Amino acid sequence: MQLCAFSRIDIHAILDQVTDFLFPQVCMICGKVLSERNAGPYLMKRQLCVRCLSAFPVRLQNDRWFHCLSDPYETDPIPDFSVWALFHYEMPVTGLLRRLKFQSVSYCGQLLGDLIAREFPKELDITFTCVIPIPLSEKRLAERGFNQSSILGEELSRALSVPLLEDVLVRNRHTNRQSRFHDPLLREGNVSGAFSVEENWDISGWNVLLLDDILTSGATLHEAARILYAAGANLVIGAVAATHRENQ
Numbered sequence: 569m570q571l572c573a574f575s576r577i578d579i580h581a582i583l584d585q586v587t588d589f590l591f592p593q594v595c596m597i598c599g600k601v602l603s604e605r606n607a608g609p610y611l612m613k614r615q616l617c618v619r620c621l622s623a624f625p626v627r628l629q630n631d632r633w634f635h636c637l638s639d640p641y642e643t644d645p646i647p648d649f650s651v652w653a654l655f656h657y658e659m660p661v662t663g664l665l666r667r668l669k670f671q672s673v674s675y676c677g678q679l680l681g682d683l684i685a686r687e688f689p690k691e692l693d694i695t696f697t698c699v700i701p702i703p704l705s706e707k708r709l710a711e712r713g714f715n716q717s718s719i720l721g722e723e724l725s726r727a728l729s730v731p732l733l734e735d736v737l738v739r740n741r742h743t744n745r746q747s748r749f750h751d752p753l754l755r756e757g758n759v760s761g762a763f764s765v766e767e768n769w770d771i772s773g774w775n776v777l778l779l780d781d782i783l784t785s786g787a788t789l790h791e792a793a794r795i796l797y798a799a800g801a802n803l804v805i806g807a808v809a810a811t812h813r814e815n816q
């Protein structure tokens with residue numbers, strides 16, 4: 569009997585080796601075959617080699633927080649709203665975000681979400697109620713089939729042990745891409761009224777981690793945060809994978 573059990577284990581091990589040989593795991597960025605030597609167990613699972621990971625454009629610890637996104641306008645009801653960003657908006661992060669959004673390559677988003685979860689500041693003395701991704705409009709969700717911010721948020725919600733709630737914040741209408749508007753006033757106008765809180769939810773007193781993929785003008789995150797505060801949230805903190813913005 570013992571001999572039989574060992575044989576079975578051997579067969580599984582051999583089958584695994586044959587599968588690895590026929591279908592080797594490769595780095596999603598450089599395409600090199602992954603091994604214990606150039607990746608290790610964690611990165612092999614994430615389909616990335618150490619060399620490519622070390623080239624990620626990680627922002628310095630003291631350059632990750634962005635404040636006063638309203639640029640500033642005097643009547644801003646939430647002038648203290650802040651957003652945390654992990655990466656500069658550069659390759660290979662830009663490529664991963666594009667593959668996630670336009671080619672539906674979800675493991676690119678899972679990798680970035682995992683890196684965000686690992687780096688998100690643990691010293692923040694905040695007990696979050698939930699993670700809320702910036703929602704897409706119904707039209708764009710139908711086109712794409714998924715919300716890229718939700719994919720990023722899955723790992724973050726797991727790391728913080730709080731739920732990812734996708735149906736609290738609703739996008740009322742399709743807005744044009746923020747990058748098309750260079751004038752801040754046009755950007756504000758573009759997102760004004762874009763969001764609402766689903767009426768079945770009472771978010772009074774909630775501490776919300778609001779997640780988006782990219783921070784451009786900040787108008788989208790700012791408007792979503794404003795709506796969450798207006799609906800009773802106690803605190804809203806923004807987080808994104810990347811931004812091209814520089815801190816002044």
Ligand SMILES: [Zn+2]
Nearest residue numbers: 595598617620
């Ligand atoms: Zn690589």
